[in-house]
Amino acid sequence: MRSSDDRVYLAPVDHLRAVAAVLVVLYHGCQLLSARIEGRRFVPATDWLYSANPAATLVFEGHTGVALFMVLSGFIFTVGAYGRPVRYGRFLTNRLLRIYPLYLVVALLGLATQVTLPTFQDLLRILTFATPAQPYGGVFWTLCVEMQxxxxFPLLCRLLAERGPGALLRLLAAVFLLRALVWLSSPAPEPHTASLYLGLAGRIDQFLLGMLAAWVYVHHRDRLRARWLPPVALALALGLLWSFNQVHGFVSDSPLKLAWSGAEGAVWALVVAAYVAGARENGGGRLSRGAARLGEISFSVYLTHFMVLTVIGEWGWFPAALPPVWAAFAVTLLVALPLTVAVSFLTYHAIELPFLRLRRPYTGAPPTAEPPRPRQRESYRGR
Structure with a gap:
């Protein structure tokens, strides 16, 4: 799986990374800049954007790109490590080499925008990703969830390999039940679900569903190659996001939101498994290569786009002939996104790539099959 199939496997994964990164940039651009055009600070409860158009709701609910990233994390690691022993120390070291260098640069730059000298508590919050109040820190909470x-992951991967998908399905059911009990036992008259959105307690479904999608991909890849499956999976994702937008799901504390993480993760897991499995039939033209390159620098896009949007928001020029939402979308698509890609190309090669080259393999050789035991004499006698 790790040799001859790598070229087939990595390109479609990078395509999906690119989609996730672009969704997040468009989402933040439309939501934040549209409020900025109208001269106010964005407040989700009152300024959230809604539309009956499914294409518009895909952008307005573009935070779903985070869910796609998390499903991809579970999928990628499981495909690479399934059936192999994971060296825990190397695995965590590789993860730190992947995340920490660029994150520290962005976080420290955000800290430099303050007029006071940083304290020890400020540095401790940076080391633990607890810096959402920074001007560029709106996405740092996801890194904390990823690290958790x-x-x-190594334990969950071993559980999947030894006990099968049923073990993760039972874990999913247990997490959902415990999450509902926590919600029901809250002393608040209308319990908030924000902590479930921002923490592993509400996001582990998406990682587990990504792992389950990887198990299906490894064992039933041929069945996932039906041509109708990717468009059907994408239609389900669009329909779910449209429904979520219509019921004002992001700002709602409805008990139905307890199941949102799992539902969102399930449709993206289906999209990931179907798209990657069908990638053998996909062309390798310029569009595919360009999307793969964008996916390769998607982490830089994710961490730097807030900087670009902040500069554009302070710059304050927007096409006056367009309604605020359309103006924000146009500026994000035509200005913020290209600038973010340009900045990210530089940060990837200057900051990320040197550390990525320090990573070492963290999986051992798959265990050899146990040789068949010789039959006992009693078995011959029984014949």
């Missing part, structure tokens, strides 16, 4: 998942 990395801590338990």
């Amino acid at each position: 998942f990395y801590l338990v």
Whole structure:
């Protein structure tokens, strides 16, 4: 799986990374800049954007790119490590080499925007990703959730290999039940679900569903290659996001939101498995290569786009002939996204890539099959 199939496997994964990164940039651009055009600070409860158009809701609910990233994390690591022993220390070291260098640069630059000298508590918050109040820190919470998942992934991967998908399905059911009990036991008259959105307690479904998608991909890849499956999976994702937008799901504290993480993760897991499995039939033209390159630098896009949007918001020029939402979308698509890609290309090669080259393989050789035991004499006598 790790040799001859790598070229087939990595390109479609990078395509999906690119989609996730672009969704997040468009989402933040439309939501934040449209409020900025109208001269106010964006407040989700009152300024959230809604539309009956499914294409528009895909952008307005583009935070779903985070869910896609998390499903991809579970999928990628499981495909690479399934059936192999994971060296825990190397695995975590590789994860830190992947995340920490660029994150520290962005976080420290955000800290430099303050007029006071940084304190020890400020530095401690940076080391633990607890810096959402920074001007560029709106996405740091996802890194904290990712690191929490990395801590338990080797155990979950071994559980999947030894006990099968049923073990993860039972874990999913247990997490959902415990999450509902926590919500029901809250003393608040209308319990908030924001902590479930921002923490592993509400996001582990998406990692687990990514792992389950990887198991299906490894064992039933041929069945996933039906041509109708990717468009059907994408239609389900669009329909779910449209429904979520219509019921004002992001700002709602409805008990139905307890199941949102799992539902969102399930449709993206289906999209990931179907798209990657069908990638053998996909062309390798310029569009594919360009999307793969964008996916390769998607982490830089994710961490730097807030900087670009902040500069554009302070710059304050927007096409006056367009309604605020359309103006924000146009500026994000035509200005913010290209600038972010340009900045990310530089940060990837200057900051990320040197550390990525320090990573070492973290999986051992798959265990050899146990030789068949010789039959006992009693078995011959029984014949």
